[in-house]
Amino acid sequence: MTSTHPQRLDHGAIGNGRVLALVGPDSAVDWLCLPQWDSPSVFGSLLDQERGGTWRIDGPNGRLRGELAYARNTNILIGTFHDGDAAWEVVDFAPRIPQGLDVHAPYELVRLVRPLRGSPRLRVHFDPRPDYGRANVSLLPHDGGIDVIGGPHRLRLATNAPVPFVLAGQPFVLQEPVWMVLTLGERDRPPDLAGVQRQLEQTLAGWRAWVRSCALPPFRQQHVLRSALCLKLHAHLDTGAIIAATTTSLPEAMGTQRTWDYRYCWLRDAAFVVESLRRLSHLAEGEAFLRFLRDVAESGPLQPVYGLDGRRELHEQFLPHLAGYRGNGHVRIGNAAWHQQQNDLMGELLLSLESLLSDPRLVHDEGPAVMPLIERLVREAIAARERDEVLTRGYSQSLGFFTQALDGQNPDASNLLLPSIGLIDARDERFTNTLRAYEERLVERGFMLRYKNADDFGETTSAFTICSFWWAEALALSGRLDDAVAVFDRMVAHCNPLGLFSEDVEPTTGELLGNFPQAYTHVGLINAATTIGNLLAARDGEVRAWA
Secondary structure (H helix, E strand, O other): OEOOOOOOOOOEEEEOOOOEEEEOOOOOEEEEEOOOOOOOEEEOOOOOOOOOOEEEEEEOOEOEOOEEEEOOOOOOEEEEEEEOOEEEEEEEEOOOEEEOOEEEOOOEEEEEEEEEEOOOEEEEEEEOOHHHHOOOOEEEEEOOEEEEEOOOOOEEEEEOOOHHHHHHOOOEEOOOOEEEEEEEOOOOOOOOHHHHHHHHHHHHHHHHHHHHOOOOOOOOHHHHHHHHHHHHHOEOOOOOOEOOEOOEOOOOOOOOOOOOEOOOEEHHHHHHHHHHHHHOOOOHHHHHHHHHHHHHHOOOOOOOEEOOOOOOOOOOEEOOOOOOHHHOOOOEEOOHHHHOOOOOHHHHHHHHHHHHHOOOOOOOOOHHHHHHHHHHHHOOOOHHHHHHHHHHHOEEOOOOEEOOOOOOOOOOHHHHHOOOOOOOOOOOHHHHHHHHHHHHHOEEOOEEOOOOOOEOOEOOOOEEOHHHHHHHHHHHHOOOHHHHHHHHHHHHOOOOOOOOOOOEEOOOOOOEEOOOOEHHHHHHHHHHHHHHHHHHHHHOOOOOOOO
């Protein structure tokens, strides 16, 4: 079972609101940044398999590809591996333990390796490369583990595996469960097997309690649950910021410079995340984001994107020493969008604030504190006049569709959101015309492209995945429910084996590209499923107490 598969985005994401990591089907921790999600990577083999650093459990003759699955209704990953007559599993999680109305979420990543059959012989490949692989690192044994010396922060691996064998990368026999706990900084007490197993049980129970409070639509519920769990991983426990994606520099299209750092909080994307979780009856994330909004609003004029800690300046720089995803190069950190003017920002924030502040389930101590923010947003809002201008100059009578810009010529799939944001009725002839025109002009191999005209980097080739979920929702709202179901189901067939989506899909191959997992894509899935489910239930007469 030696892995011969090319690198691809079939990873699972694990986390606890402070730690966020990607684990591949060969058991490799290919991405982990500490202490924050937008900090330099500790394990970054996703962007350079030689220099990035990884943490993997191999067979005696090298890496093996197993089968990854989430423990049901959790963000705990279980990998099952076979080598001849031997079999074992690797359980990966970041502890997230309920404590009253709060959770205990240490800066830890836990790996529990358990024999299933026979006498597995394993090698631990522990190769941290802090600071995006730029730090000089030494691994020093200590009583019960390994200290990582070098890099900006102290890391310690505690384990009951034979430390000399781990340091040498030599195989040992897995006779009983082996645990490994990577900790940032100091731990209160050394871990042991009983403690690790208790952490696992409590984390399992905690995630399932969170899922039990989901109000699910009557349509494709498993996909909605996985998307909700993915969104929860991107909501920061301490600040309330919600990041766009786990990674940086995974290209939108191979062989291009379309690589961006999405490990930051776009107010627009976060507002959509908050609303989609609110539709599933999760309100705490919105309340925390409201606090983040208040904090950044008091630091100066609003801008499109911030660091997790409210940092305003996110200067871009390239890291040429890293080969990039599958050798694509163009690895960049930071994001120049922080000083852009994005005119849609204010409206989307207003929608988010309106839904949160008007929800009768929430009691807002924040109300007076956010009023100056709302007044600042409304000051730019000349709603009726602007709406009329969009509906007249934004719609081309000669072309028969809404255009990318006022008095424009090009289609843009973001206009499929016009009914969702209340700008036009989805059965209005102008919108139904737009929907048909976009299906003719923007759909390739069943995927809705965002646009086809050239932008600052040339012509796009990949399909921005959320556009197809916008398409599905627009079809449902316009009355074409069966078509909506077909588009939705075609799209969810292109998630990775764990139900996760990246930013883009390559239409000719179906390959996932772009940063991963992409929160915005999962927002689109949840919203489309909710709308389709509700309308199907109404159409088919299934709106009753006992569905």
